[in-house]
Amino acid sequence: MADAKPFAMPDKPEGATGVLVLASGEVLWGRGFGAEGEAVGEVCFHTAMTGYQEIMTDPSFAGQIITFTFPHIGNVGANPDDIEADAPHALGMIVREDPTAPSNFRAMENLSGWMARHTRIGLAGIDTRALTRRIRGGGAPTGVIAHSAAGVFDLDALLAMARGWPGLEGMDLAKGVSTQLHYGWGETREGGVWRLGFGYGGIENADRPHVVAIDYGSKHNIFRNLVQAGAKVSVVPATASYDEIMALEPDGIFLSNGPGDPAATRDYTVPVIRQLLETSKPLFGICLGHQLLGLAVGAKTTKMFQGHRGANHPVKRLSDGAVEITSMNHGFAVERETLPANARETHVSLFDGSNAGLELTDRPAFSVQYHPEASPGPQDSFYLFERFVGALRSDRG
Numbered sequence: 001m002a003d004a005k006p007f008a009m010p011d012k013p014e015g016a017t018g019v020l021v022l023a024s025g026e027v028l029w030g031r032g033f034g035a036e037g038e039a040v041g042e043v044c045f046h047t048a049m050t051g052y053q054e055i056m057t058d059p060s061f062a063g064q065i066i067t068f069t070f071p072h073i074g075n076v077g078a079n080p081d082d083i084e085a086d087a088p089h090a091l092g093m094i095v096r097e098d099p100t101a102p103s104n105f106r107a108m109e110n111l112s113g114w115m116a117r118h119t120r121i122g123l124a125g126i127d128t129r130a131l132t133r134r135i136r137g138g139g140a141p142t143g144v145i146a147h148s149a150a151g152v153f154d155l156d157a158l159l160a161m162a163r164g165w166p167g168l169e170g171m172d173l174a175k176g177v178s179t180q181l182h183y184g185w186g187e188t189r190e191g192g193v194w195r196l197g198f199g200y201g202g203i204e205n206a207d208r209p210h211v212v213a214i215d216y217g218s219k220h221n222i223f224r225n226l227v228q229a230g231a232k233v234s235v236v237p238a239t240a241s242y243d244e245i246m247a248l249e250p251d252g253i254f255l256s257n258g259p260g261d262p263a264a265t266r267d268y269t270v271p272v273i274r275q276l277l278e279t280s281k282p283l284f285g286i287c288l289g290h291q292l293l294g295l296a297v298g299a300k301t302t303k304m305f306q307g308h309r310g311a312n313h314p315v316k317r318l319s320d321g322a323v324e325i326t327s328m329n330h331g332f333a334v335e336r337e338t339l340p341a342n343a344r345e346t347h348v349s350l351f352d353g354s355n356a357g358l359e360l361t362d363r364p365a366f367s368v369q370y371h372p373e374a375s376p377g378p379q380d381s382f383y384l385f386e387r388f389v390g391a392l393r394s395d396r397g
């Protein structure tokens with residue numbers, strides 16, 4: 001039990017309405033907010049100082065409980081625009097301070113109400129610094145967060161729940177969060193990136209290159225950025241077949257981010273991606289999409305010790321040595337040593353040297369492990385959308 005000392009709190013303190021129980025048996029008492037109930041998953045930490053609504057709604061966080069290292073979460077409330085999917089996908093959040101009343105002109109409700117409405121559990125009053133050190137030292141553990149306004153908890157049952165959860169390795173979560181329907185982005189949904197006073201805006205009916213995006217659990221800002229870079233986007237389910245995709249007459253293919261273990265999806269993702277690569281149409285992948293491109297060309301992916309989740313991760317672009325400050329959210333990575341001869345590493349994490357991008361040398365296909373769509377995070381890497389959409393335009397002549 002790594003670093004167990006700060007958590008030796010076996011008895012429920014007066015007024016505790018929330019608790020985190022780790023599979024190791026460590027118990028952290030706090031105050032619940034949002035929905036009541038319990039949720040089990042991987043406990044990870046995120047270092048972004050802004051964008052908690054975007055983070056909670058990112059489908060890549062399915063199966064995870066997020067510890068925010070920034071102590072004040074919730075102070076700008078919740079609004080209907082800053083979301084990456086229709087509902088939160090993270091199971092819950094662990095924070096230091098109780099969320100205060102929202103202070104922002106865009107707030108429509110407070111964080112606790114938004115969480116409750118979406119059946120997501122919050123746990124405040126936790127020493128998130130100590131918990132983060134625990135995760136850094138021991139890896140991301142399995143845990144249960146529970147909220148009971150009456151303060152009634154069955155710790156044995158919660159511990160059994162934590163111990164019974166199998167872990168993210170080997171878990172296919174992409175199918176479950178993907179769209180079930182094929183739809184045109186911007187037709188039924190908002191179009192481009194958000195601007196103060198304009199919102200997301202629509203898409204004019206210009207003749208745009210057509211991207212078919214395979215949705216493994218995509219963040220909406222990826223589609224908004226593709227639109228911003230000049231594309232028209234159609235979204236298809238994670239399980240769409242090669243024929244279904246080609247029937248849409250794509251100029252290029254996009255592989256989205258998504259939750260869970262990339263290798264666990266390989267039966268239905270890799271064969272389709274391999275066929276798509278044979279068409280030599282430009283292909284771009286982000287995060288899970290990057291890992292799947294890696295798997296499709298024969299590389300291996302591996303579970304990382306603690307993963308990368310934050311909005312200030314430096315990445316070195318190997319072509320010119322430039323450093324991009326990026327948004328990251330991943331717990332698996334492509335193993336550089338397993339890349340085949342026709343795949344070249346293009347980016348490297350400056351935090352731990354892990355692979356952060358690749359391109360094929362015999363196909364117009366590239367991908368990055370980080371999130372150029374930011375949301376939240378810096379926009380240093382928007383050029384990747386321009387590069388991809390530019391390749392579609394030149395293909396069309």
Ligand SMILES: NC(=O)CC[C@H](N)C(=O)O
Pocket residue numbers: 060256257258259260261262286287288289329330331332333
């Ligand atoms: N953001 C993502 O697409 C995450 C990819 C994958 N689920 C991982 O954890 O590494």
